[in-house]
Amino acid sequence: MTARIIDGKAFAAVLLESVAEHVSHLKQTQGITPGLAVVLVGEDPASQVYVRSKGQRTVEVGMHSYEYRLPADTLEAELLALIEQLNLDPSVNGILVQLPLPQHLDEALVINAIDPSKDVDGFHISNAGLLATGQRAMVPCTPLGCLMMLREYCGNLAGLHAVVIGRSNIVGKPMAQLLLNESCTVTVAHSRTRNLPDFVNGADIVVAAVGRPLFVKGEWLKTGATVIDVGINRIEQGDGTTRLVGDVDYDAAKDIAGAITPVPGGVGPMTIACLLANTVAACCRVHFLPEPAGLTA
Numbered sequence: 229m230t231a232r233i234i235d236g237k238a239f240a241a242v243l244l245e246s247v248a249e250h251v252s253h254l255k256q257t258q259g260i261t262p263g264l265a266v267v268l269v270g271e272d273p274a275s276q277v278y279v280r281s282k283g284q285r286t287v288e289v290g291m292h293s294y295e296y297r298l299p300a301d302t303l304e305a306e307l308l309a310l311i312e313q314l315n316l317d318p319s320v321n322g323i324l325v326q327l328p329l330p331q332h333l334d335e336a337l338v339i340n341a342i343d344p345s346k347d348v349d350g351f352h353i354s355n356a357g358l359l360a361t362g363q364r365a366m367v368p369c370t371p372l373g374c375l376m377m378l379r380e381y382c383g384n385l386a387g388l389h390a391v392v393i394g395r396s397n398i399v400g401k402p403m404a405q406l407l408l409n410e411s412c413t414v415t416v417a418h419s420r421t422r423n424l425p426d427f428v429n430g431a432d433i434v435v436a437a438v439g440r441p442l443f444v445k446g447e448w449l450k451t452g453a454t455v456i457d458v459g460i461n462r463i464e465q466g467d468g469t470t471r472l473v474g475d476v477d478y479d480a481a482k483d484i485a486g487a488i489t490p491v492p493g494g495v496g497p498m499t500i501a502c503l504l505a506n507t508v509a510a511c512c513r514v515h516f517l518p519e520p521a522g523l524t525a
């Protein structure tokens with residue numbers, strides 16, 4: 229069996245097209261242009277790459293992009309003052325503070341300072357709580373993108389057994405909550421789980437978000453399982469060059485799975501598309517306008 233490849237890049241292009249249409253509709257009918265502010269503290273090269281591509285996509289769909297690059301030694305009070313300014317700015321509909329933050333900054337404190345209605349990452353405790361209780365929330369972009377692809381490839385998810393490997397606040401936990409809301413039977417496993425292969429072998433859906441390259445082996449999978457690989461790991465090859473690999477051993481998995489996301493070109497592009505979709509949704513909500521269907525959860 230050769231797995232269907234879940235083309236996240238193509239999927240994201242469709243979603244971005246829909247986001248762009250709604251942005252243009254908002255401009256024409258309301259004279260409103262949604263705006264997304266991205267805050268980057270420090271000079272981490274990988275973070276700079278993501279921030280640049282987020283800014284590009286934001287402008288491509290016709291929204292305003294505001295970028296704030298702060299030095300690595302920025303004081304917590306300075307960062308909180310910027311967030312307060314963005315909270316109060318009506319032209320800013322979404323605020324994303326790029327994680328991880330430098331050591332001396334309290335991540336939870338900073339994230340929880342964002343106005344929950346502008347928290348397009350869905351990381352604020354009030355959005356996490358809304359999601360966990362099945363209420364309308366800003367949903368974290370990576371799990372939201374995974375859910376959209378799962379719905380497309382599996383149809384109705386009710387009753388399926390999903391194994392989420394990883395328990396982070398930004399992927400594993402919200403992914404498990406979303407799948408529960410879809411009536412999946414959800415197992416949350418992680419790096420310390422005993423007999424992990426046995427759990428994975430029972431899964432109709434595997435979401436790998438452990439952050440360890442090639443951690444999930446092909447032979448662990450049940451034949452025909454749908455595999456979503458959230459990992460983005462840069463590894464050194466023998467010849468000194470680097471390449472991106474996921475948390476799943478793709479080459480082995482593709483012969484056993486029914487469908488699988490590649491890395492790159494899988495979950496990553498969907499994450500950015502969902503961020504922009506969340507920003508449009510936030511803009512609609514703040515102006516009491518009907519929310520575009522199908523754009524978010």
Ligand SMILES: Nc1nc(=O)c2c([nH]1)NC[C@@H]1CN(c3ccc(C(=O)N[C@@H](CCC(=O)O)C(=O)O)cc3)C=[N+]21
Pocket residue numbers: 275278324325326327328349369460472491492493494495496497498499500
């Ligand atoms: N507050 C916050 N929100 C985030 O959403 C957030 C963050 N902090 N910190 C960093 C991570 C990382 N992240 C990625 C998004 C897209 C790709 C992506 O599109 N990757 C391409 C490949 C890119 C490459 O070649 O390096 C792909 O998978 O095809 C990757 C990584 C969002 N993050």
